[in-house]
Amino acid sequence: MPNAKRLLLQILNYTVFMALVWYFSFSPPYVRLTPEESMITLALSHAGKPAHECRRKSQEELAKLPPNMRVLEECPRERSPIKIEVLMNDKYVIDETVDPPGLYKDQGVDIYHSVKVPKGEHMLEIRMNDNVRVEGPTHHYRQAVSLGSAQLLVIQFNNAQNQFVLK
Amino acid sequence: MKSVNPIKRGYLALEEWFNISFGPEWNPLYHLGTLTFFFFWVVLVSGIYLFIFFDTSLSGAYNSVEYLTHDQWYFGGVMRSLHRYASDAAVATIILHMFREFALDRYRGFRWFSWLTGVPTLWFVITLGITGYWLVWDELGLYVAVLSSQLMDALPIVQGSMASNFLEGHLTDRFFTLMGFLHLLGQPVLLIFALWIHVKRLSHVEVSAPRGLAIGSFLALLALSFIWPAVSHAPADLHKVPAVLNLDWFYLNIYPVLDYLTAGETWVLTIGITTLLMIMPWLPPKKTGAAAVVHLDECNGCGQCAVDCPFDAISVRTRTDGARWEYEVVVEDKLCAACGICVGSCHSSNPFRSSTKVLETGIDMPQFPIDDVRTRTRTALDALQGNTKIIVFGCDHAFDVAELQDPNVAVLSFLCTGMLPPTLVEYALKNGADGVFITGCRNGDCYYRYGNIWMDKRFNEGRKPVLRERVDRSRIAVFRGAVTDGKEIRDQLEIFTNQIARLKEDATISSSREIENA
Numbered sequence: 001m002p003n004a005k006r007l008l009l010q011i012l013n014y015t016v017f018m019a020l021v022w023y024f025s026f027s028p029p030y031v032r033l034t035p036e037e038s039m040i041t042l043a044l045s046h047a048g049k050p051a052h053e054c055r056r057k058s059q060e061e062l063a064k065l066p067p068n069m070r071v072l073e074e075c076p077r078e079r080s081p082i083k084i085e086v087l088m089n090d091k092y093v094i095d096e097t098v099d100p101p102g103l104y105k106d107q108g109v110d111i112y113h114s115v116k117v118p119k120g121e122h123m124l125e126i127r128m129n130d131n132v133r134v135e136g137p138t139h140h141y142r143q144a145v146s147l148g149s150a151q152l153l154v155i156q157f158n159n160a161q162n163q164f165v166l167k
Numbered sequence: 168m169k170s171v172n173p174i175k176r177g178y179l180a181l182e183e184w185f186n187i188s189f190g191p192e193w194n195p196l197y198h199l200g201t202l203t204f205f206f207f208w209v210v211l212v213s214g215i216y217l218f219i220f221f222d223t224s225l226s227g228a229y230n231s232v233e234y235l236t237h238d239q240w241y242f243g244g245v246m247r248s249l250h251r252y253a254s255d256a257a258v259a260t261i262i263l264h265m266f267r268e269f270a271l272d273r274y275r276g277f278r279w280f281s282w283l284t285g286v287p288t289l290w291f292v293i294t295l296g297i298t299g300y301w302l303v304w305d306e307l308g309l310y311v312a313v314l315s316s317q318l319m320d321a322l323p324i325v326q327g328s329m330a331s332n333f334l335e336g337h338l339t340d341r342f343f344t345l346m347g348f349l350h351l352l353g354q355p356v357l358l359i360f361a362l363w364i365h366v367k368r369l370s371h372v373e374v375s376a377p378r379g380l381a382i383g384s385f386l387a388l389l390a391l392s393f394i395w396p397a398v399s400h401a402p403a404d405l406h407k408v409p410a411v412l413n414l415d416w417f418y419l420n421i422y423p424v425l426d427y428l429t430a431g432e433t434w435v436l437t438i439g440i441t442t443l444l445m446i447m448p449w450l451p452p453k454k455t456g457a458a459a460v461v462h463l464d465e466c467n468g469c470g471q472c473a474v475d476c477p478f479d480a481i482s483v484r485t486r487t488d489g490a491r492w493e494y495e496v497v498v499e500d501k502l503c504a505a506c507g508i509c510v511g512s513c514h515s516s517n518p519f520r521s522s523t524k525v526l527e528t529g530i531d532m533p534q535f536p537i538d539d540v541r542t543r544t545r546t547a548l549d550a551l552q553g554n555t556k557i558i559v560f561g562c563d564h565a566f567d568v569a570e571l572q573d574p575n576v577a578v579l580s581f582l583c584t585g586m587l588p589p590t591l592v593e594y595a596l597k598n599g600a601d602g603v604f605i606t607g608c609r610n611g612d613c614y615y616r617y618g619n620i621w622m623d624k625r626f627n628e629g630r631k632p633v634l635r636e637r638v639d640r641s642r643i644a645v646f647r648g649a650v651t652d653g654k655e656i657r658d659q660l661e662i663f664t665n666q667i668a669r670l671k672e673d674a675t676i677s678s679s680r681e682i683e684n685a
Contacts, residue, residue, distance in 0.1 A: 009188035013195075014387035021255045022395050026413040030423055032310070033410040043331045101326070110328035112320060150410040154334055167335065 038119045038147040040086065042094055042155045047108035048080030049131035049138075077106035080132035086155065087125040088117055119147045126155060126164050139164065169567045169650050178270035179651050182612070191611035193380045199264035201376040205384060206260065209253035211355075213246040218351060221302070223343040228304040229402045236398060248392030251415075254296055256388065258417040261289055273614070275453035277478065277504040280368045286444045288361040295358060296418035298350040302343070306400035306409035307419075309333065314422045321430035335405040368502060370479040371617060456505030456582070457533040459498045465515040466529035468494030471631055472509035475585070477616040478502055481509060481530075496530065506615035507532045507586030511622070514632050516588040518544070535582060544591060547577035548599040555668045558600040559660065560587055562607035564614035566648050566656050575664070583607070585618025589625050589634035596642055602667035604660055605645045609652070619647065641670060 033039065054075040062070045079100040086094035098109045124145045127137035139157075141164040147153060154167040171179075185194045195202055220243060222231035235243030265285065268274045274282040300311045316329035332338060366372045376384070400409065414422070424433050459472075459481070473481040473496055480502035486495045498509075509530045510516050516528040518541040526538040548558060553575040561568030561580045568578040577600075581587055584607035592603050605622075613619040623645070624630035644666075646659040 006188065006190070010383060013185065013188050014383055017256075017259070018252070018387045018391045021252055021259060021417075022391055024416045025251065025255045025397075026415070030412045030414045031410070032412060032423075032426070033408055035410070037410075039408045041334075043328065043334055045328065045331065107326075110320070110331065112317060112328045112330040150408050152406055152408045156334070 033116060033150050035149050036119055037116050038149060038151040038153065039114055040088075040093065040117050040124075040153045040155065041114040042084070042086060042111055044082070044084065044111040044155070044157050045108060046082060046128075046130060046157050046159060048082050048100055049133070050075060051078040051080045051105070051132050052076040053133070077104045079106055079108075080130055082109045082111070083129040084111065085127045085137075086115075087127075088122045090123070090125070093117060117147065119149050119151070121146050124166075128157070128164075171650050174270045175272070176651055178267065179649050182609070182649075183652075186609070189380070191609065193377050193383075194611055195260075195380060195384075196263070196267060197611040198373075198376050198380055199260045199267060201373050202380065202384065203257050203260045203264065204374045205376040205381050206253040206257035209249055209385065209388065210257065213250040213253065214351070216243070216246045217250060221347075223347045224340045225304070225338055225343060228302060228343055229399065232303050232305075232399055236396065240396065244396050245389070245392045248395075248397040249388055250299075251397040252388050252391050254299070255415065255417045256384070258289075258292060258296070261292065265289070269447075271614075272453070275448040276455040277502070279448035281365060282448050283445050284361070284365045284367075286441060288358070288365050290441065291354065291358045291361050293418055295350065295354040296415070298346055298354060300415065300419065301346050302350060303399055304343075304403050306403060306407075307412055307414070308400075309403035309405070310409045310412055311419060311422065314425055317425065317430050318433060321434055333405065338405075368478060369616070370477060455503070458500040458503035458505060459507070459509050459530050460533055461496055461498055461530050462527050463488050463490065463495055463529075465527050466492075466495055466513075468492045468496060469514065470494060470496060471514070472496055472512040472530050475508050475512040475617065475621050477506070477508065477618075478504045480504070498530070504615060505532065505534070505582065506618060507535065507582035508615060508618055508621060510537055511586045511588050511618075511625070512632070513588075516632075517590045518588070518594040519590060532582060532586070535586075537588070540579070540581075540591065541594070543579055544595055545598060547579055548595060551575065551577050551599060555601050555664050555671065556599055557602045557604055557660070557664055557667065558595050559604045559606065560584065560592075561605075562614070562618070565608045566606060566650055566652055568606060570653065571657065571660060576660070583613070583615045583618035585613070585615060585621050587622060589632055592626075592634060592643060593638050596638065601671060602642045602644065602663060604663050605643070606656055607647050609649050610647050612649075642667065 054073040056073055057071075062072070081097050081099045083097040084094065085092060085096075093115050094113055096111065096113065098111055099105060100109055101107045122145050124141075124143050126139075126141040128139040129137050131138050139162075143166060145153060145166065156165045156167060157163070158165045182194065182196050185196050189195065191197065217232075217235060220231055220235050220239075222228055232247070235247055237244065268278070268282065297311060297315060301308050301315070313330055313333045316333065319325050319329045332342070375381075400412065414420070421433065421437065424436065428436065468483065468486060470483040473483050480499050481496050482499070483494050483496055486492055488495070510528060510532055513529045516531075516537045518526065518537075520526060522541075526541050528537045531537055544558070548556070551558075551574070555575055556577075557575060558577045558579065559568050559571050561578060562584045563580050563582055568580050572578045584605060587605070592605075595603050607619060607622075608614050610619060621630060625632060626634045626643075626645075644659070644663040646656060646663075648656045
């Protein structure tokens, strides 16, 4: 085959290959949120209350222990699971129960969960139970929020103040 | 006639198109591995340049990339685009490489190791690209960072929430130091190690693309970089969700899946697909023929078979049988692909040796011993009729030469044409054949990698064992073709037969004249 014709064919092949590389390098665009949507992210780092009550040791039990180990109470390490519900205009958008990690289920729980929601005015309600020995929510938060297009609303829990914070 | 599945037929047609465009020497489909290496070189060199200007801090990363892209568009911007497009092209060639091996059924049997180790290598490349996008710290970088962290959070080995690090107030410059280390050193070192493992069972490994193909690919990348320079999204904003993203689908295709599946389910899907790909060589397994056997009585330990073996299955060691030779060869059965190329390499595979006893050679294939080769060649030649007697030597993995058989044409198919001892060609010409026609896998595409190449070098370039100078080359033709190239092969055989007929005619006339003159 003449060299010029072969060269043209090569240019054609390179063009097709690079066009494909270029196209899939940027396209098709991925629409994560439509202009009518925004996002709520629940980012929680919180340790539940102990799952079981401390038990007072009897005198006999204490007597069997070496003097330096005679602690009056024995407290199980296991912590309560965290049950969390996020409602928007009385509709559930997040409903999760997370067991504490660790071999003895004694560590803090980390939750990171994002959901798409419509933009606009909403009544946000958060309920959390961090104590298995209590019926119903131990923490409750209700707040009207206004979400813009593609806005991110982060729900966090401030452990020092023991309350939910919106950012 | 060999049956050809539609995938293989389609692939071979594409390969032929590239043969027409580039010729076998530059056909990109024959050099997908080396082309990938070439793209890595472009990525490495451009990456080093980008790193010189890259600011590894939370506030400076985006601006430093923007500076390169816009203020220094004529060089830094081009480097950035080359970095991106060469990375994308590398994934494209890797995927084509995998598809090729699948379409041509070159992933099972003795090739299981390369396939198995190739799959995780692809993941190393993908994760290297992901951390690269992370470093730009634009909306896309933030998206990749958050979703990657969510994926990591789903693993039981990760404590705490990595994704929470990307909330306002948590992020520090140390994050960029870590990502910089991973992208610039940790991951590339892992990738090089993975590539080394991937080619471990091969010998004569090619890592350099043919110069013409490399130059062409580079010019194409350069043109693309000038025409459509790579640009960033808006800077990362922790208060906003990137709504529309121009994803690089070569690297970031897993992330949209997280819109439909949880992180845990995405891991199950990814691990499932990876596992399925990795076990493909056994779905179903392909049996490799019996391994080559060494006959020490006929082996002088020259080591040519070890040099020629494309799969590193033969090694040379100190003689163990007390013979006068210093070395002997040994075959590692597990590595042997049963191609028979070693038989073609052995000086002892010479059919001119005593015909009264069984022909033995230094290294032989139990399923098609050299004595059988000689006997079947002789039988085929004896059966030839007509004025122009041609013998065709073919390859089991290419066009089925049995289709060419007729009273004028004898055929013999080898495990690979690399198994064909040059002396057998001479033997055929001396024992009744007017011409020898050799076919096999397409040029540049030997099923056993080096069969075609070694054969050509033995015939024309003095590679041992050589085809002797005195053998009349005009009575030998080599035309190679795939299983789908029957028409072309038949046409070439016809041309060759006519050529031989003319040669014979000329020789007859010339000999009559000599008699008349005498």
